[in-house]
Amino acid sequence: MESTVPLQLMLLIVRGIFMPASAQVCSLLGQPALPSLSAEREINIGAIFSIHRNYDSLQNVIQLMCFIHHSLNLREFKFAQALIFAIEEINNSTQLLPGISLGYKIYDSCRSIAQTILSGMALMNGYEDTLSDTSCPRPPATLAIVGESTSSPTIGLASVVGPFSLPVISHFATCACLSDRKRYPSFFRTISSDYYQSRALAQLVKHFGWTWVGTVRSRNDYGNNGIAAFEEAAKEVGVCIEYSEAILSSDPQEQFLKTLEVIKKGTARVVLAFMALGDFLPLLKVISQHKIRGIQWVGSESWITSQTLAETKEYSFLSGALGFAIANAKLMGLREFLVNVHPDQEPNNELLKEFWETVFQCSFRNNGSNGCTGSERLAELHNEYTDVSELRIVNKVYTAVYAVAYTLQNVLKDFRSSTNSSKRGRDVRFTVKTGEEIFFDESGDPVSRYDLVNWQPAEDGSVQFEHVGLYDSSLPSQQRLQVNQGHILWLPVSMCSEICPPGTRKAVQKGRPVCCYDCIPCAEGEISNGTDSSDCFPCDLEYWSNERKDGCVLKVVEFLYYTEIMGVVFCIFSFIGVLLTAMVSFLFYLHKETSIVRANNSELSFLLLFSLSLCFLCSLTFIGRPTEWSCMLRHTAFGITFVLCISCVLGKTIVVLMAFKATLPGSNVMKWFGPLQQRLSVVSLTLIQLIICVLWLTISPPFPYMNLNYYREKIILECHLGSALGFWAVLGYTGLLSIMCFLLAFLARKLPDNFNEAKFITFSMLIFCAVWLTCIPAYVSSPGKFTVAVQIFAILASSFGLLFCIFVPKCYIILLKPEKNTKKHIMRK
Structure with a gap:
């Protein structure tokens, strides 16, 4: 904070003390201004205070006259007495400026800029009636000026005396503009900017x-x-x-x-x-x-x-x-000094008489009941002048005097020891008896x-x-x-608009200041967690705004739970399908020697029933939280089990066709599609799907995926297909076999057997294809868990279609029409 400012202050004072002589002719403008209070000694300090509140400008005359009636400012008069107190304290000190007596010249500016400037010129020139040829080259009448109490007069004062290198130290001029060292090179202050x-x-x-x-x-x-x-x-x-x-x-x-x-x-x-x-x-x-x-x-x-x-x-x-x-500060001995002020100290000083008349509401010109006797006691008064509980600015006057004194002591000490100017630049830092440490920054200001x-x-x-x-x-x-x-006693509310609570943002009202605004709720997915937020901030991708929009919470993760109603319904139907398939299998096993079971390759029937059980069970893999294994299992299990199922149906369809051809005279076609060939066809067709699935899982398998794009407020946890080509290859191959099976069954639907299984296969494949053709668009367009629900529905619906269309007619004959369960009846045209 410190700089060369103390050096400037000391150089200014040195220049005033040791100014060389030169021959100049000077003239004084206007009438000389006289100090209100003065006591001249070896070295004098000037001061300017607004002792009176008003002034009067006389026409065609530069000098301004103060209104003295009922305009005495007790606070400013107190400042003047504090300056005198500090000077007398320094003169009585054996440590500071020993052997040197300080004097003072105190002027009244009457709160006038012009009067302040006039007083400043008087403090530079002195106040002789005539000026000799050597009047100008002599040192200024004072070495420093303390004052003024307000900024505008002080600016005028500092501007006038600055070119003459006369220091001005203000106790109460706080304008930040005075910190400009280029405009006011000789200005200092003991009060903050x-x-x-x-x-x-x-x-x-x-x-x-x-x-x-x-x-x-x-x-x-x-x-x-x-x-x-x-x-x-x-x-x-x-x-x-x-x-x-x-x-x-x-x-x-x-x-x-x-x-x-x-x-x-x-x-x-x-x-x-x-x-x-x-x-x-x-x-x-x-x-x-x-x-x-x-x-x-x-x-x-x-x-x-x-x-x-x-x-x-x-x-x-x-x-x-x-x-x-x-x-605030306490100045020991100041009150005693203040209450000892009396007009008798300077009988010819009109200011002291006016002060006495003001504080005691009396008059020295009146000998009546309202006359001043001089025996009145200031110590018995309690007013702004005698009160020493608030010495905040008074202390700054006191400090300003000590700043001049300490600087002067350093200058004299350096001069007597014949040191060079660089040593004179040491810091002016001192502590007054109030305990405050004083020094100036590069702008001439103290610490604020x-x-x-x-x-x-x-x-x-x-x-x-x-x-x-x-x-x-x-x-x-x-x-x-x-x-x-x-x-603190009382704290009101002062706002143009109410505080916007968390969860809202400020929207400035058009044409009004930024403090006037409306509170707009944050949009979905955005929050403001503080009051009076200017903006709402979006939550991270995995988070969403709570109901109050003042915090982000984890988004709801959506997938088809086992415990929700839809999951429970699917599980029930899946187990019902498995149970019905098992019952049909058990019924077929009990009647495996009957004609209707043996009529169409019982081995393929049992394999078809097994594959249907797997189809019902594979729907369960689509329920629950998707994991890496469940994602791979659900798609491959679906593809393989349905191909196995369709392969068995396709085999049964071919058997029906071959059986009809075999009844024709001279036909030997069944030897080319016997039990071995049927098994190989089922294995071969299923193996192709297995290979497709293995390639899919090897190259780019399905994996769990958090879909953040479909819904803003929740996360869809689904199985990403990995390779879309693999998925459509599995689905396409299954569809190809289904269409082939449907076409063959359709061709054999009118064969003249009494029990033509091709009709039932046709119906089952018709249901199968219809289900998947309608479910694929729904699958593509359904959001979230409903996509999985569509898949499960298609699996269960097509599985039930195959089960009911192919096996229910046989179970009906076995259980309710046993008389038709004969070879003769079945082979009848």
């Missing part, structure tokens, strides 16, 4: 969730620059400003009424007043007259610790005010530290400035603001 205060205020407003505020400022450098910095910082943290009003104490009443109307019509419940105390007072009077209540006031350091405001009952609406103040104060009523009805936090710019950004929120 408004740059940090404005940013601290923005963080404070954001901390309490006040995103909708109004601002009122002094229409001068202090207010304009302070609010500009606040607006910039507020924008960064998402705080909006509803209105920004600017006023000066010299404005007409209409301007204050206009500002009042803006505040009344505004919806912001928090108003930041970045104003000088003198500008704020007229506005407060208007607000008090119109009884405006229910506003949380946030103040700048200029007025937030003003005892005058706090003790005025008509300003009770300020109760609960928050703001940053300069850290503030107390956060809250106006709270005491038990006796007075107002106390409760310390409820702090701000320290030297700390990391996230730790600078520290608030003890539990000790």
Whole structure:
């Protein structure tokens, strides 16, 4: 933080002490300005304070006259006495500037920029009536100027004296613009720059969730620059400003009424007043007259610790005010010094008489009951002047005097030891008796530290400035603001729109600031898990938004469970199919020697019944969570068992055809399609499907797949086909055999046997083909578990079709028409 600024300050003072002589002719413009308080000694320090609140500009005359009636500013007079106190303390010290006596010249600026500049010129020139040829080359009348108390006059002062290398050290000019070393090379201050205060205020407003505020400022450098910095910082943290009003104490009443109307019509419940105390007072009077209540006031350091405001009952609406103040301090011996001030100390000083008349409400010109006797005691008074509980700015005046003294001591020490200028550049760092360590950064500013104060009523009805936090710019950004929120009196809500809860996002209202918005619920699959979210964020692919849209939960994984109704129904029908197939097999086994069982190759019948059992059972592989093994098993088992089934039906169809051909005279065709050939045909046809399945499983087998694309809100857990070619090869081969079987059976349907099995095979294959032709489109278009349900339905429906069409007629004859179960009846044409 430190730089060559202390070196600059020392060089400026050295230049004032040891300025070489040169012959110049100078003339003084206007009448010389005279100090209000002075005590000249070896080395003098100048000071400019706004001891009076008003001034009057006389026509055609440069000099300005202060209004002295009822305009004495006790706070500024206290600043002047604090400067005298510090100087006398230094003169009595044996450690600091021993053997050197400091004097002072204190001027009254009357809150006027022109009067401040005039006083500054007087502090450079002195105030002789005539100027000699050697008047200009002599050193300035003072080596440094302490002041002024507000920014605009200080800017004028620093601009005028800067080219003459006369240091200006302000105790209360906080405008960030004064940190510009190019424009104000000789300016320093012991109070923090408004740059940090404005940013601290923005963080404070954001901390309490006040995103909708109004601002009122002094229409001068202090207010304009302070609010500009606040607006910039507020924008960064998402705080909006509803209105920004600017006023000066010299404005007409209409301007204050206009500002009042803006505040009344505004919806912001928090108003930041970045104003000088003198500008704020007229506005407060208007607000008090119109009884405006229910506003949380946030103040700048200029007025937030003003005892005058706090003790005025008509300003009770300020109760609960928050703001940053300069850290408080205790100056031992100051009160005793203040209450010992008396007009008799300087009988010819009109300012001391005016002060006495003001605090005791008496007059030295009146010998009556309201006359001043001089025996009145300041120690018995309790007012802004005698109160030493709030010495925040007074301490900065005190520190400014010590900054000059320590710098001067370093300069003199270096000069006496004949050191070079580089050694003179050592840091000016000192600790005042309050315990505060003082040094300047490269802009001439100290480290910015503030107390956060809250106006709270005491038990006796007075107002106390409760310390409820702090701000320290030297700390990391996230730790600078520290608030003890539990000790704050009142915290309203000030927002243009209500806080958007989690699960919603902000949608800015057209034509209004960003703090005015509507709360829009997040879309499906998106969430916002914080308040006032600007956007909703999509969940990861495997997650979905919950009902409140404030969190992501795992998506529902969909597959056909065994425990759900559809799964249970399919399982029941599958087991019924197996059971019926087993019953038919058992019935055929009991009657295996009968004509109707033997008529069409009982071996193929039993193999067909076995393959139908496998078909019913393979439907179970489609139910449940897909796994790597179940995905490979369900498709291959389906393909192989159905080909085995169709191969048996195809064999039975061929046997029917061959049997008819064998009954024709001279036919010997059955020798070419006997039992061996039937077995080989079934094995061969099934082996082809087996080879296709093996190739499919080897090259690109089916695998479990989480389908995230079909539904946004859930995951379909399915079996990916792997190789689509393999799947369609298996299905196509099965379909090819089915069509071939259907065609052959169709050709043999009108053979003249009394029991023509070809008819039943035709019906069964017709059902089989119809089921699969209708189910394939449904399979392709069905979502999620319904795809699997379509497959299971097709398997069960086609299996039941084969079972019922081929075997139920035989079971009917075996059980109910045994007289037809003879070779004679079967062979009858």
